[in-house]
Amino acid sequence: MNTEKAIQLAGSPSMLAAILGVTPSAVSQWGEALPERRVWQLRVLRPEWFRDEPLPPIRAGSRPADAATESGVA
Numbered sequence: 001m002n003t004e005k006a007i008q009l010a011g012s013p014s015m016l017a018a019i020l021g022v023t024p025s026a027v028s029q030w031g032e033a034l035p036e037r038r039v040w041q042l043r044v045l046r047p048e049w050f051r052d053e054p055l056p057p058i059r060a061g062s063r064p065a066d067a068a069t070e071s072g073v074a
Contacts, residue, residue, distance in 0.1 A: 001039055001053070003030045009049050019045060 007027070010016035017024045020038055030038075043050050 001034050001042070001049070002032055003027070003034045004032070006034050006038075006042065006049075009046070 007013050007016050010019055013027045014024045017027045020027075020041055022038075034042075043055075
């Protein structure tokens with residue numbers, strides 16, 4: 001998902017920021033591509049936005065930040 005589409009679905013940059021718990025300034029710095037972490041966050045918070053999109057492949061050696069924190073590995 002690109003940043004513009006996410007803003008459009010949220011209603012405004014400020015509303016997207018509120019959904020994700022970031023500042024509007026952070027949203028304005030993302031450029032065209034929504035950061036991968038934020039895409040995954042939106043998939044959890046707004047799954048209806050992704051009904052027609054397949055899940056992207058998980059990169060080898062990567063793991064969600066929460067799994068690393070829960071396991072005590074940072």
